[in-house]
Amino acid sequence: MKYIAIKVTKCVLYLTEQELTSLLAKDRELWTTAIKRGKAFTRAKESQQRGVKK
Structure with a gap:
């Protein structure tokens, strides 16, 4: 069983x-x-990753 x-x-x-x-x-x-908070964190992380790749 997995725990959080x-x-x-x-x-x-x-x-x-x-x-x-x-x-x-x-x-x-x-x-x-x-x-909503989870979506915001995911968008921020993806945006940051795109910024690093440039």
Whole structure:
């Protein structure tokens, strides 16, 4: 079973994907925010990689 490590102040949480998905499903706004943030991080990373290649 794979675990996702989430570092928070003074501890590290280890959750399975199913557990994390279940928690996020209970708060739809948090789910939406997390997806938007993930897309922004991905776009920024790809943009940075394109800038380095030039």
